[in-house]
Amino acid sequence: MSDWNCKLVCTGCGAEYDASKAAVRCEKCGETLEVPFDGRGEIRKEEPFGGTLFERYREFFPYFEKNDALNMGEGFTPLLFMPRLAEETGAGEILIKNESVNPTWSFKDRGSAAGIRRALQLGYRKVGTLSTGNMAISMAAFANRAGLKAFILVNDHIDEEKLNPIAVYDPCLIKVEGDYAKLYDESLSIGERHGIYFVNSDEPFRIEGYRTLSFEVCEQLNFEVPDFVVVPTSAGGHFRGILKGFLDFKKAGLISKIPVMVCAQAVGCATINNAYGKGLDKIERTQNPDTIAHSIENAFPPSGNAVLRCLKEYGGKTVSVTDEELLEAQRTLCRNGLFVQPGSAASYAAVRKMGQQGMLKGNERIVCVTTSTGLKYTSILSRHKLVCHNTKLEELDDFIAGL
């Protein structure tokens, strides 16, 4: 950890913890911890193509030592101008931050890359996570890259199609029958007992890694901060990390304001949005969550209360969308060239809803984060009316003429 001797700070009560030891949740109030930022940071532009993520933004990661051997090429994802989507919704401008082109094809890689570095720094040889898909693949891959053993806990109703793409990395993969929310708590105590560093959704350095999405957006927009950033939200860690990225860049004097953060959830599991709508300080567990968007189906998100505090303190918005709206958004994104998971389409579905509800004025610039590739969840495609014609080679010409 070189000479960095920072504290970890509780997002709830502000209690401080020695960062030279593993700590994720506050021992006093139970809330999630974060890494404070001292405000000193410049971007180190490197050749070619910007360098690596942790070198370009190294001043924002003062606690990590240079280690290019861990690099998997995470980050530096495109920010795509989508004029047809802006027209469809009535927004001034829509840009898609396409996280599906990360090394394991989801946003999780930014966080895993940071979490793995943290585990190495603390001297662990084993890492773990609990996940329904994206984070499992990501942690298994990054652990392998670093030569660490990965323990991946999945719940027992995970889609079959998601299991083999985790198992192929050869982690210790365990399907656990029982309450997923309790599994989170259990993982932390198991980690302590068995020397496994769990890089779950709210591990403080995972959150630090997610900041890089915002850093990139600022650079890609020449430091003109967008009006809205819309994030499909499940456990809440991604939302927190993206917000913290803008806050830290502002603290460093690189931008002058932060965007309005929009928390996009599925109606069938809108744990955070429902609590915010009711004006609650704490989330209430969603009973019987029900959505096709499993990647954002967390009934009791570990960072739920932290996101509520963020929404209040910085004036964020919440938008919940139905499964049908998710499927429609998935189709629309495909027709614009982007195949994402239904959960990833929540950001664009939320913008469409904002348009329908008269929340858009036509002069705003909106960044929609799409979080993962549609290839990880193809069984959902049976919900679309997909067309494939059949013909014979010798009849092909007539067939096309007749279309």
Added chain:
Amino acid sequence: MSDWNCKLVCTGCGAEYDASKAAVRCEKCGETLEVPFDGRGEIRKEEPFGGTLFERYREFFPYFEKNDALNMGEGFTPLLFMPRLAEETGAGEILIKNESVNPTWSFKDRGSAAGIRRALQLGYRKVGTLSTGNMAISMAAFANRAGLKAFILVNDHIDEEKLNPIAVYDPCLIKVEGDYAKLYDESLSIGERHGIYFVNSDEPFRIEGYRTLSFEVCEQLNFEVPDFVVVPTSAGGHFRGILKGFLDFKKAGLISKIPVMVCAQAVGCATINNAYGKGLDKIERTQNPDTIAHSIENAFPPSGNAVLRCLKEYGGKTVSVTDEELLEAQRTLCRNGLFVQPGSAASYAAVRKMGQQGMLKGNERIVCVTTSTGLKYTSILSRHKLVCHNTKLEELDDFIAGL
């Protein structure tokens, strides 16, 4: 096409064609055409993260006008140092050029991006391709981005799991019963009759797009050209494009030599490698191709003869690998963090074979291209012995203790 009035040149007989009209194959000898390069080109370094592919290398694409609205963020893929793989094979250094993080998760996107620009330049509103997977998804996506209608021809024994991820983009998707090699010829004449510009594997501007992989590798290695570049080879267009990239950079004075190009194929469909081994000038059609690696299973590759000429003229090598070697390479790459298709693993499997055959001295630098994500072909994972444990939440601690 602005003031660019270049010719297309036959790679076989050297005949020239007017580039203001669509042309792909030579009317005289039947061989595939290419775009000549005049040797004038510099790299335009742009901020942030290198700019876009066609802007950074714009002087190597003098025939395209600036059009960022078509950009999908293609290219700029990581080049990963893989010390454990070098150790395992006895190579001096192995680097993986990971093409699975392109917008549709395969190398095809570089070529599709260029081919779509060519179609627009020629005034087409319809584009097409024939493909067994990767190219179909790529063309469907890029056509949508450009607002063009895509006609995708697939053969009727395509894996079911590959069909829906094409169909979801809503192209005109047609499964064609009949001889795949004849379908190639038929597609070109159908294209002429119905106003569809077919951007097949050997379309000259697709090849131009593939050059960008080599441009990036040169930059990523600070213009120290690797000794070998190993390419999983099917139709042959990718191989040609990568070689041409190095040749064009050399012509522009940016590098002083070119690498030895290695053509990696599956034993069950080693059309090019077999012909090269026999010293033939022309490929012979592979009867009954048989490999698990469908993405490199082209029995009569359109650029086969052109690749043979390249191998002879520039002293390339050919290495064929068995299905078992492909599966073993797929596993090994996963254990290093990279999940690729079996066909994509052909490059690393070939290097391992080169080591076994005493072709490596321990001081060479090798770039292995991995062409596409493993997520597109998960049914093959049944060929691996994958492990998933099962337990109950209350027994999890004991279970982990007992591992």
